[in-house]
Amino acid sequence: MSKCQGCGITIQTENKNALGYTTNIENQICERCFRLKNYGEYNTVSLDNKDYEQIITSIPKNALIVYVADILSLNLSNLLNFPNILLVLTKYDILPKSTKEQKIITKLKETYPSFIDIICISSLKNYHIDNLYQALNKYSNGKDIYLIGNTNSGKSTLLNKLITNYSNELKPTITVSMYPSTTLDKVEVNLNNLKLIDTPGLIDEGNYANILPPKVLKKITPKKEIKPRSCQVSGKGSILIDTLARIDYETTTQNSFVIYTAPTITSSFISEKNNTLKDLIPHKYSLTNNQDIVLPGLGFIKFTKEITVTIYTPKNIKPYQRTNLI
Ligand SMILES: Nc1nc2c(ncn2[C@@H]2O[C@H](COP(=O)(O)OP(=O)(O)OP(=O)(O)O)[C@@H](O)[C@H]2O)c(=O)[nH]1
Numbered sequence: 001m002s003k004c005q006g007c008g009i010t011i012q013t014e015n016k017n018a019l020g021y022t023t024n025i026e027n028q029i030c031e032r033c034f035r036l037k038n039y040g041e042y043n044t045v046s047l048d049n050k051d052y053e054q055i056i057t058s059i060p061k062n063a064l065i066v067y068v069a070d071i072l073s074l075n076l077s078n079l080l081n082f083p084n085i086l087l088v089l090t091k092y093d094i095l096p097k098s099t100k101e102q103k104i105i106t107k108l109k110e111t112y113p114s115f116i117d118i119i120c121i122s123s124l125k126n127y128h129i130d131n132l133y134q135a136l137n138k139y140s141n142g143k144d145i146y147l148i149g150n151t152n153s154g155k156s157t158l159l160n161k162l163i164t165n166y167s168n169e170l171k172p173t174i175t176v177s178m179y180p181s182t183t184l185d186k187v188e189v190n191l192n193n194l195k196l197i198d199t200p201g202l203i204d205e206g207n208y209a210n211i212l213p214p215k216v217l218k219k220i221t222p223k224k225e226i227k228p229r230s231c232q233v234s235g236k237g238s239i240l241i242d243t244l245a246r247i248d249y250e251t252t253t254q255n256s257f258v259i260y261t262a263p264t265i266t267s268s269f270i271s272e273k274n275n276t277l278k279d280l281i282p283h284k285y286s287l288t289n290n291q292d293i294v295l296p297g298l299g300f301i302k303f304t305k306e307i308t309v310t311i312y313t314p315k316n317i318k319p320y321q322r323t324n325l326i
């Protein structure tokens with residue numbers, strides 16, 4: 001039985017409504033990948049994290065794990081317990097040019113000393129792909145290399161980029177998209193002397209990408225460098241992030257915060273007495289100095305001093321706090 005070159009699922013011609021369907025068993029890609037690649041049409045799939053866990057448990061303990069994380073929604077608290085993790089932070093191109101890459105890496109290395117290395121990349125801008133390729137050759141020692149991480153973090157885009165840059169024979173045929181769960185099963189690629197395995201991503205259960213229709217998702221996905229919006233605040237107030245989130249803050253001292261979201265997302269200040277979006281679900285946080293609130297899939301807000309915030313989001317969105325990334 002052959003596998004779809006786009007998403008890894010087993011190809012079948014029997015059931016039109018099941019995954020892997022194609023009209024002709026000779027086809028290299030399934031109908032879903034064909035429609036996604038050619039028309040940008042997205043069919044929701046019902047993968048759950050059990051599929052992901054099954055794949056993770058099948059990874060040999062000595063494999064090299066390339067943990068691919070979207071730099072905008074970086075949450076390392078759900079990392080796996082593998083000895084050989086090379087952390088790759090993707091989509092570096094969307095962070096402001098003023099970002100100090102080395103500072104981010106140093107901070108993460110201090111927090112996670114067991115990672116064998118940490119590299120910031122951009123597959124779209126071909127940034128540090130050479131460094132990564134060298135690292136893969138250095139650390140894999142002939143062992144399999146698994147690309148794992150949350151859905152949409154850019155694993156398949158990265159593998160296609162490695163194929164484009166370093167293979168004369170292979171074509172970058174893996175399907176990529178801004179929608180969750182594009183890759184459905186393992187996709188193995190023998191690239192020169194490296195064996196790379198792309199995997200379906202872990203569904204980040206609190207992420208906006210899971211609840212928004214494709215049109216809105218397109219709007220909120222940053223396509224180019226983010227221009228951070230900063231403001232000084234004191235006392236009480238509220239901010240609306242489009243119609244997607246409301247932030248009520250209360251601070252005793254003067255505080256500053258910076259909003260990092262796609263330029264297509266508006267943010268506006270309102271009085272805390274205005275009740276817009278207050279019917280959404282509230283999440284309360286007490287932040288210490290230099291912490292971020294991450295709105296997964298949307299971006300993050302950096303706070304300088306301690307502050308109490310209540311974030312209102314749609315149901316099933318799980319914001320979280322972390323130390324400042326930037
Ligand atoms: N700006 C930017 N976008 C990227 C980059 N890499 C990937 N993307 C975008 O991120 C989205 C997800 O990419 P995929 O490669 O499909 O992500 P994935 O991790 O394979 O996702 P699953 O297969 O669902 O697990 C797509 O819209 C890509 O265009 C990058 O370096 N920069």
Ligand SMILES: [Mg+2]
Pocket residue numbers: 155156157175176182183198199200201
């Ligand atoms: Mg993928």
